[in-house]
Amino acid sequence: MSKGRTPMTSNSCYPLDALREEVSAQLRAAGIKEEDLRIEYPPPGIDAALAFPCFRLSQKEKKAPALIAQEIAEKIKIGVLGLLPVAQGPYVNFSINPEPYDRLTLACIDEKGAHYGGEEKNEKTIIIEYSSPNIAKPMSVGHLRTTIIGQVLKQLFRFLGYRAIGINHLGDWGTQFGKLIVAFRKWGDEERLQEAPINELLRIYVLFHQEAEKDPSLEEEGRKAFNDLEKGDAGAQKLWERFRNLTLDEIDRIYQAMGVDFEHVTGESFYEDKMQKVIDAIQAKGLSEESEGAQIVPLKEHGIKQPLLLKKRDGSSLYATRDLAAAVYRVETFHPAKILYVVGSEQKLHFQQFFKVLELLGYDPGLFVHVDFGLVNLPEGKMSTREGRVIFLESLIDEATTRAKQRLVEREFQGTPEELDQLARMVGISAIKYRDIYQPRNRSITFDWDEMLSTEGNSSVYIQYALVRMKGILRKGEVEAFIDPEAAKILVSPQEIALIRELSRFPEKVRLAAKEYEPFHVADSVYEICQAFSRFYKENPVLIASEPQRSARLTLVSATARVLENGMDILGIAKPEKM
RNA sequence: GCGCCAGUAGCUCAGUGGAUAGAGUGCUUGCCUCCGGAGCAAGAUGUCACAGGUUCAAAUCCUGUCUGGCGCGCCA
Numbered sequence: 001m002s003k004g005r006t007p008m009t010s011n012s013c014y015p016l017d018a019l020r021e022e023v024s025a026q027l028r029a030a031g032i033k034e035e036d037l038r039i040e041y042p043p044p045g046i047d048a049a050l051a052f053p054c055f056r057l058s059q060k061e062k063k064a065p066a067l068i069a070q071e072i073a074e075k076i077k078i079g080v081l082g083l084l085p086v087a088q089g090p091y092v093n094f095s096i097n098p099e100p101y102d103r104l105t106l107a108c109i110d111e112k113g114a115h116y117g118g119e120e121k122n123e124k125t126i127i128i129e130y131s132s133p134n135i136a137k138p139m140s141v142g143h144l145r146t147t148i149i150g151q152v153l154k155q156l157f158r159f160l161g162y163r164a165i166g167i168n169h170l171g172d173w174g175t176q177f178g179k180l181i182v183a184f185r186k187w188g189d190e191e192r193l194q195e196a197p198i199n200e201l202l203r204i205y206v207l208f209h210q211e212a213e214k215d216p217s218l219e220e221e222g223r224k225a226f227n228d229l230e231k232g233d234a235g236a237q238k239l240w241e242r243f244r245n246l247t248l249d250e251i252d253r254i255y256q257a258m259g260v261d262f263e264h265v266t267g268e269s270f271y272e273d274k275m276q277k278v279i280d281a282i283q284a285k286g287l288s289e290e291s292e293g294a295q296i297v298p299l300k301e302h303g304i305k306q307p308l309l310l311k312k313r314d315g316s317s318l319y320a321t322r323d324l325a326a327a328v329y330r331v332e333t334f335h336p337a338k339i340l341y342v343v344g345s346e347q348k349l350h351f352q353q354f355f356k357v358l359e360l361l362g363y364d365p366g367l368f369v370h371v372d373f374g375l376v377n378l379p380e381g382k383m384s385t386r387e388g389r390v391i392f393l394e395s396l397i398d399e400a401t402t403r404a405k406q407r408l409v410e411r412e413f414q415g416t417p418e419e420l421d422q423l424a425r426m427v428g429i430s431a432i433k434y435r436d437i438y439q440p441r442n443r444s445i446t447f448d449w450d451e452m453l454s455t456e457g458n459s460s461v462y463i464q465y466a467l468v469r470m471k472g473i474l475r476k477g478e479v480e481a482f483i484d485p486e487a488a489k490i491l492v493s494p495q496e497i498a499l500i501r502e503l504s505r506f507p508e509k510v511r512l513a514a515k516e517y518e519p520f521h522v523a524d525s526v527y528e529i530c531q532a533f534s535r536f537y538k539e540n541p542v543l544i545a546s547e548p549q550r551s552a553r554l555t556l557v558s559a560t561a562r563v564l565e566n567g568m569d570i571l572g573i574a575k576p577e578k579m
Numbered sequence: 580g581c582g583c584c585a586g587u588a589g590c591u592c593a594g595u596g597g598a599u600a601g602a603g604u605g606c607u608u609g610c611c612u613c614c615g616g617a618g619c620a621a622g623a624u625g626u627c628a629c630a631g632g633u634u635c636a637a638a639u640c641c642u643g644u645c646u647g648g649c650g651c652g653c654c655a
Contacts (some may be wrong), residue, residue: 045599053597055635065635089598134655171655223653268655285650294653305581305651312653319655346585346649374584375649407617439592443585444648451591455617457603465617473614524593527602534618543614557614579617 012119012449013108015101015504017083021096023050026085031076032057048093049082049501055090065090070469097281098497102488105504107189109559112485117507117566118159125163125334130342131260134171135247136201137178137266139254139393141447142383145373148436148572151260151344152519155570160514165277165334170267170312172244173322178226181239182218183208193529202385209386223314230272230316245268254393258429259572271325275317278324278361279310285487297357321341323354329480331363338369340517345372345442371517374444391447397434400428407455408579415578426574427461428453433572434460437519438527458527460573467568468579470561471540483562495536496556502532503563510570526567533560 020039027037032052042051048315054072058065069087076092078084081104083095109116130150133139139147150166157164183204193198199427212218229236248265255261279295282288288297288310295311309318330339341351351370359365383390404415405424413420435452455461474480491500503526509525541552568575 024615040595040597043598044601051598055597059635091598132655140651159603175654233583296652305654309652314653316653318653320608344649345584345655349650350655352583372584377648411615411617443592445591447592451604455615459603459617461617465615469615470617476614520593524602531602537614538610538619538630545614 003227004349012507013104013111014507015081015108016107016508018104018193019049019094019096022079022081023052026076026079026082027052027092028071030180035244036060041159042091045554046093047095048086048088049096050094052085052092053090054092055096056091056243070200096501099488101504102491102497102500103485106483106488106555106559109503109562110485113562114566114569115159116563117439117510119161119511120160122548123163124337125165126157126457127165127167127330127334127336127339128157128342129167131156131255131262132169132171132343133251134177134467135244136198136205137247137385138202139200139251139381140385141391141396142376143392144393144396144432145376145436145441145445146342146344146419147255147258147260148433149371149441149519150340150438151258151338151518152522153342153517153570155509156514156519156522159510159566159570162337163335165264166262167330168245168262168265168267169326170248170265170269171208171270172240172267173269173317174319175223175226175316176225177221177229177240177243178236179218180205180207180243181225181236182221184239193246198250199386201243206386207314208387214261217306226489227314240269241451249564254397257397257425258433259574266326268319268322268326269347271322271329272317274325274329275456278328281328281361282310282324282357285361286358296529297353297360299353299356302356302360304349304356306349306353308357310504320350320354323350326389327354327358327363327368336367339367340371341370342373344375346375348372366566369517371441374439377447378447395453396427396432396452399449400432401425402428403453404428404431404455413579423576423579427455427464427579430460430464430573434463434523437571438523440518440520444481451500462575463526463530463564463568464576464579466533467561467564467575469537469558470533470564471577473557473563477543477554477557479548479558481503482555483559484551484555487555490548490552491556493536493540495532495539496553499529499536499556499560502529506563506567510567522567522570525570526564527558527565531532533564 017264023039032125038056039050039052052072053070054065057068061068066087066089069090069092073085073087073092079097081097081099081101085092085094110516112118128150131143131147133143145269154164180201185203189200189209194254209224210216225236229480240435282297288295291307291315294309296401298307310321312318327339328338343351355365355368358368369407378390378391397429397544401424403444404427405420408420408424413423415423431453491497506525509521513521540553542550542557547552565575
């Protein structure tokens with residue numbers, strides 16, 4: 001840090017925070033009360049970094065807002081990071097004093113390094129449940145969003161100092177396993193199961209449903225088989241275990257390719273022996289009742305019309321029961337500050353119900369968050385594994401890798417075939433991931449190959465390419481991440497200033513992403529940084545510049561690469577050295 | 580029928596009650612003697628679904644209508 005010239009009340013050196021504090025202090029000194037202190041960001045056309053609107057005061061004091069702005073501006077003295085504010089209409093606009101602000105930014109990046117944008121370690125635990133594929137089914141692009149968003153959130157919260165625990169809540173329990181057991185006993189092929197387990201399981205599963213249309217008694221048989229399984233029948237148990245292990249081996253390969261990992265892989269079956277306790281607690285509180293032979297928890301009095309189904313007529317469990325057991329187990333085992341459920345928005349009602357029941361059981365409702373997201377549809381309509389209208393994750397990864405490779409060959413990539421393969425995977429898989437985090441989670445997506453694997457504009461490739469150019473410059477400039485804050489006085493071109501400004505915004509965007517559970521804010525900042533860099537790169541030569549520009553620009557490239565890598569690490573975007 | 584989500588540029592989408600509503604893509608046009616052009620620059624394109632209301636101020640809040648997606652008892 002450069003000599004503590006900057007007023008800082010927190011231990012954070014983030015420049016935008018410091019500027020905000022400075023501006024707040026100035027406004028307070030000018031007589032603005034705390035409750036009127038609202039600082040906002042002016043729109044892009046306005047040449048200012050922060051603005052204070054005077055409408056509210058105008059109401060209180062019955063004076064024209066422009067007049068108030070004028071008076072406030074006159075009372076304020078020049079700051080350290082900011083210039084003398086100016087009244088523009090009803091606003092008091094605060095502009096940045098580039099040199100000290102940029103010096104602080106560079107110093108902060110230098111000081112924090114790989115932690116720039118992050119926060120100090122805290123003691124809080126956050127649990128993130130994500131991915132959660134079904135055993136015996138291939139992963140389709142439908143599982144992509146939860147897997148990627150969940151993994152990114154985990155990395156994001158770690159970056160912000162949390163202890164983040166990822167849980168893969170496998171769909172390894174439920175009626176479909178009864179069906180699968182019946183199907184395998186009738187039509188299963190041992191050899192095929194060995195060779196391509198998921199394929200074979202999918203085949204007999206689809207077959208089961210076809211046959212069940214002709215012979216509805218199969219459904220009953222399936223339910224009975226699950227009931228056996230739940231009661232601990234040895235034969236059923238053994239088959240189930242095989243299906244589970246074989247599927248997991250296959251799925252693990254995809255996780256590995258995508259850089260996804262979990263602290264715990266505990267499927268629904270894990271909670272099989274933990275459900276009774278919750279059911280007892282619910283009954284003890286008198287929350288449940290019998291209805292049409294099933295056990296339900298009515299929620300009408302609590303604003304939810306549909307009751308939660310606790311137990312089926314035949315006494316076997318439902319997913320809500322297992323989710324309740326899982327929640328209780330996790331709270332007691334990990335004492336988390338939050339549990340995030342990264343699950344599609346079509347399950348919103350389910351989460352409302354089961355969160356409400358937890359609340360009625362005495363748990364803090366603020367503990368549980370459904371991080372929902374929109375569906376992935378195909379142009380032909382809703383995906384359906386049974387009806388064969390589906391794109392498997394494996395084919396998506398293959399296609400992405402193939403396309404990346406093709407492009408690399410076109411561009412005459414220099415390297416061994418192994419390097420080419422590896423790079424193609426880095427580029428291809430990152431492209432897939434980025435598509436799920438560059439926009440908010442909320443919307444449903446219609447799957448489109450070209451859009452999914454885009455390499456232009458706001459895409460992972462654009463970001464990787466920007467990093468590669470930075471690395472290229474640093475390599476040739478023989479600079480090892482050297483950042484000299486004093487470069488701030490030389491970095492005065494519009495592109496240089498704009499780039500540093502963008503770097504200074506990164507921490508705030510990271511924080512916002514965590515607050516809203518929205519990875520896209522990080523992606524957005526990363527993209528803006530790359531765009532600012534590309535503009536800088538175009539107009540400001542680095543290596544061929546003469547001193548002191550050359551060194552100053554090397555510092556800037558170094559700092560930019562640092563921040564960019566922090567962002568890419570959060571997002572799980574691969575960081576190639578060359579491409 | 581009820582509930583939730585969405586409707587902003589041709590397409591995919593940002594946008595904290597405040598200033599001239601922004602990106603990407605697509606389209607038109609420039610830019611490789613220069614650190615990698617998967618790039619940069621410029622241009623055109625808007626009834627913010629519609630109708631009311633609240634407010635000094637509404638794409639943003641409220642009500643209603645229309646359109647689309649999802650959900651609503653023994654699947655997850």
